[in-house]
Amino acid sequence: MTKVSVDPELCYGSGECMYRVPSVFTVADGFGSVIAGREDSGSEPEVREAAELCPSQAIVLGSQPA
Ligand code: SF4
Numbered sequence: 001m002t003k004v005s006v007d008p009e010l011c012y013g014s015g016e017c018m019y020r021v022p023s024v025f026t027v028a029d030g031f032g033s034v035i036a037g038r039e040d041s042g043s044e045p046e047v048r049e050a051a052e053l054c055p056s057q058a059i060v061l062g063s064q065p066a
Contacts, residue, residue: 002042002061004051006032010058017059020050032058 004024006017011032017025024038024047032054034041041047042061051059 001040001063003039003063004034004042004047005039005060006034007058007060010056011054012056012058014055017050017054020053021046025050 006025008031013027013030013032015027015032017032018027021044024035024041024044025032026035027033042051047059048061051057051061
């Protein structure tokens, strides 16, 4: 199980993750975040792609939440 989270220190709220994978990411209060209950979706290909393409590298994948 791979966790996914957004580092609010790095995210600047571009919303690209939400547009790419709306089932996992949302934007709240100007920052990207992972929808409640989808924190274990870090191994899904589209989530990994969103992490690679995040312009500020704010999407963190790993076994532990950021
Ligand atoms: S793509 Fe990156 S910078 Fe943009 S909202 Fe998502 S996490 Fe934040």
